[in-house]
Amino acid sequence: MLRIAVPNKGSLSEPASQMLREAGYRQRRDGRELVLPDVENDVEFFFLRPRDIAVYVGEGVVDAGITGRDLLLDSGVDAIEHRALDFAGSTFRFAGPPETVTSLADVQGKRVATSYAHLVGTYLAERGIDAHVVRLDGAIESTVRLGVSDLVADVVETGGTLRAAGLHVFGEPILQSEAVLIRPSGAEPQPGLETLDRRLNGVLVARKYVLMDYDCPVEHVEACVAVTPGLESPTVSPLHDTGWKAVRAMVPRNQTNPIMDQLYELGARAIIVTGIHASRL
Ligand SMILES: Nc1ncnc2c1ncn2[C@@H]1O[C@H](COP(=O)(O)OP(=O)(O)OP(=O)(O)O)[C@@H](O)[C@H]1O
Numbered sequence: 001m002l003r004i005a006v007p008n009k010g011s012l013s014e015p016a017s018q019m020l021r022e023a024g025y026r027q028r029r030d031g032r033e034l035v036l037p038d039v040e041n042d043v044e045f046f047f048l049r050p051r052d053i054a055v056y057v058g059e060g061v062v063d064a065g066i067t068g069r070d071l072l073l074d075s076g077v078d079a080i081e082h083r084a085l086d087f088a089g090s091t092f093r094f095a096g097p098p099e100t101v102t103s104l105a106d107v108q109g110k111r112v113a114t115s116y117a118h119l120v121g122t123y124l125a126e127r128g129i130d131a132h133v134v135r136l137d138g139a140i141e142s143t144v145r146l147g148v149s150d151l152v153a154d155v156v157e158t159g160g161t162l163r164a165a166g167l168h169v170f171g172e173p174i175l176q177s178e179a180v181l182i183r184p185s186g187a188e189p190q191p192g193l194e195t196l197d198r199r200l201n202g203v204l205v206a207r208k209y210v211l212m213d214y215d216c217p218v219e220h221v222e223a224c225v226a227v228t229p230g231l232e233s234p235t236v237s238p239l240h241d242t243g244w245k246a247v248r249a250m251v252p253r254n255q256t257n258p259i260m261d262q263l264y265e266l267g268a269r270a271i272i273v274t275g276i277h278a279s280r281l
């Protein structure tokens with residue numbers, strides 16, 4: 001049985017369970033369940049604190065886990081990213097009062113509050129910057145006002161929290177983070193992991209692509225197909241009217257409308273878009 005760690009709280013928890021549900025796995029209905037066997041799929045889910053998941057995976061206690069890339073790197077354990085999962089996207093950045101910090105060099109000699117002490121310590125050490133890292137669990141943005149730090153290093157999504165605290169980001173982003181599937185490094189991946197990974201990729205594809213069908217005059221098929229090349233190659237089928245063909249291809253969801261505009265200009269008609277419920281590539 002493949003043992004998989006899933007975040008039990010925080011911003012990763014609900015989207016991770018949702019993704020696993022879409023991939024055909026059982027997920028807990030009651031937020032207090034700690035272990036959930038899914039016998040039909042030969043997996044067992046362990047609901048753990050997001051920050052601890054990399055540790056369990058690194059120790060080989062579980063075969064895989066879902067966590068944030070930032071948490072994985074901060075843990076410093078022997079686990080590696082197996083696949084990016086395209087949710088809980090954020091950047092990890094330095095921020096501080098605009099009057100006192102504007103570039104990375106200004107961090108020298110200052111107090112930096114963060115929940116990611118290892119990540120920040122390593123980042124600064126690699127750049128030869130000597131600073132005092134103050135490790136705190138959360139509400140990092142308040143630490144400057146409260147006098148515990150001179151600046152912070154924290155997760156930024158919309159930037160709203162920093163703005164509300166009167167802080168501005170500076171320097172290059174330390175890291176781009178998102179939810180990731182991780183596994184122990186070194187050891188060969190468990191056999192069931194490939195199935196889990198293919199299923200999760202199936203969900204990613206179903207979210208990212210739509211199916212586009214359209215009819216096209218025979219003489220414009222090549223031009224239209226160039227606009228919708230699909231993943232392998234689009235399906236081109238005959239129609240009863242021999243002057244027309246039917247074309248079907250997967251297209252990126254976020255380009256649906258510009259692609260339909262281009263196809264229409266090229267003479268395609270009856271353009272129909274359908275969502276993909278599930279996929280296996
Ligand atoms: N606003 C956000 N947008 C996107 N990702 C976020 C956000 N806040 C935290 N994360 C991500 O969630 C993970 C941290 O999870 P954790 O549960 O420790 O904190 P949290 O989501 O802030 O939960 P909480 O503060 O409610 O305990 C990290 O990978 C982090 O990048």
Ligand SMILES: O=P(O)(O)OC[C@H]1O[C@H](OP(=O)(O)OP(=O)(O)O)[C@H](O)[C@@H]1O
Nearest residue numbers: 138139140155156157158159160161162
């Ligand atoms: O850029 P934003 O869209 O404002 O989001 C980023 C904020 O969200 C998270 O905080 P959370 O609300 O989880 O509180 P915490 O700091 O106590 O974890 C994160 O730690 C940042 O503070």
Ligand SMILES: [Mg+2]
Nearest residue numbers: 010011138139
């Ligand atoms: Mg938080």
